[in-house]
Amino acid sequence: MSAPSNRRSIFLGRMSLPERNYLADALRAETVGGILLLAAAVAALIWANTLGGSYEAVRGFHLGPSAVGLDLSVQHWAANGLLAVFFFVAGIELKRELVAGELRDPRAAALPVIAAICGMVMPAVVYFAVNSLGGGSLQGWAVPTATDIAFALAVLAVIGTSLPAALRAFLLTLAVVDDLFAILIIAVFFTSTINFLALGLSVAGLVLFYLLLRKGVRGWYVYVPLAVVIWGLMENSGVHATIAGVAMGLMLRCTRREGETSSPGEHIEHLVRPLSAGFAVPLFALFSAGVSLSGGAVHDVFTRPETLGVVLGLVVGKTLGIFGGTWCTARFTKAQLNPDLKWPDVFAVASLAGIGFTVSLLIGELAFSENPVLTDEIKASVLIGSLLAAVFAGILLKVRNAKYKTLCEDEERDEDQDGIPDIYELDKPEFHLRMAAIHEAKAAEHRRLAELASGTHAEDDDPA
Template structure:
């Protein structure tokens, strides 16, 4: 018996249990954001080391079937292919918000949607103002994006006592922001469109929708179709990440009576670890490797194009999101969640200035073929995102401490009777009021 116990105690955990533990960890914003940050730091160190040529060689190494026009560099595979996985998860999140979440009613959806729109418009206006009369106006969309993974990771780390409504507000805002960013990419950063390929891809999306509606099950049906849709959209000239968000929006989010979970929830549960643990970190590794020197950092604050990006991310996002939310709550029927204060919204608005993933993607698209401009834009994204994260962290940490003090006060039990004193004080006050009334 003792030997059996010993064998059980010393037995190595099963591979399945280990995989489940890792996958569950990757589903948390903190771990996904940490991997994203680590990959970006590695890319920066690598690109600025003596092995920078090896980094460039890796990023430019081509692989893939040339007959399908998919003989792409690893950097292109990361931005076109792996980010499609990220946007697929974002599309599912948005679909869930539209059907059962914060966006299911117009009144509930109004504030985060208005915040997202204003949070994209104002940074673009700041960029135009700084670059007026210049030749870099094509970079206007770079400071308009919010990085879901990074922003939620920062909020998860520093906001342990912040209201849960703040996370829901940020998630809804960021998902809408990313959807709008994809629309911007499709409309403004697509030059030549192959309408035949795009039409066949649209037909494939219709088939995808019908399969969902008629409860077709089995990954062996969906995976080849998804790959075909992605390939066709890539061939059309529209950025291939559109395929990911489109299929995510077509997923069924309500479970049938015989289902424990909906297909959207099940697939998100499966795909999110791949997105957070592989797709997004690899994209960051391939995209964040910018040669940074003292002169390059100085260029960020002395050249109009990168300065416009930094101002857009740090000031434009904060002013746009906070101002849009306040004006909407002031002059429309939209209402701020009763659990939130305006100081919370300001901290969230500043945190939305972390534009990392999508901003890096747009930097590559806006200045395609202009390596110097692309590097300047990426350096500005890194600087702006870092400044926004630091400023937001300071404010949200102050708010978090305030909420923690409120929770501690509510839980205080000086007499040790197991009942928080605040409830006894209310009862005592009511009892005294009743006695005064009777005496009167």
């Protein structure tokens, strides 16, 4: 028997090329969507603080068939309807991570999963501590537990930081696990009365959805109407309707079969992600982020225990939870940090995860649904906490921006122009032969140019 290996695994090391390419496509859509999300949030704040009456009238306007229990306000449609698309994409992301991504290997998944769990527990602990000492309501403990990947990537785009692929993948994995636990929190803690008939019919619809997928039935005209019916039944059941979106996303096959360039899950995600990131989430932000930010309101955020708990949970709890969970896991396992990166880089990404927007706003609405004034104050605290986390993370990332740019350039360099970054071909003999030929050709060209320059100079010096 061979002796057990003492080799330490590399944390935040180089990703495989297929995983890197998938990550690049996914983050490109999320970054664009995040910029739209920022724009929608700013528009909502301007609208609510200048023409507040019209803002409340529009988002409170009811529409939909009341006969089937769907006479809902515009704000409700945005939170329960449009976010179902967002959670559908989150379900596909989670399924793919579990079967083909960072979470498929339990040993490799342990570190980001533990970091994400610590990054949700610590903000809740901070919220509990602040409100226990200040005599506030404990209902909002879940508000600061969520990370908004689109908003975080939008901040990266705005401050111009080029994070290496491994750090971006770590952030995305954290957000995926974060979304999973946020879904569980919504399902378990924010479901009061249940209509078992509607819930049973919704579950039956999900079973039919799954069987059709297993049988290989194709056609959007089959699945889209069925998905709408499942969503409507879930909405009437009392369980938050976004759960239906997650369940359908998890049912899609995300592994490739022979001859497939992409799995059905990847293909559908590629089609739906722009709709989610570019339309559904920004529209939700437009009708949820509009809160009063007067001087008195901002003062209340830092003096009321519920709102202060949310701000500190996002800025302090998220950062300490993710960084502490990551460091402890690496310290007591065989995981070794990529030598090109430092622990302050992990700390900066942890602070970036303190940007909680979409899901935090949704949980805030659910937690304080009976107190509209406190709901708006909680939303304001989410906005302020996310802004502080973004500024703090931006400062930390800017300090190392030059190093990140160098790492990104190394990852992108493709001197032989074969479409594959050179760093992924270093171990191939034919790559070294190709590179040697390229360098020899460059050297020959330089010699030729030098000879031409020398000949021209000699002609200039000729007395004739």
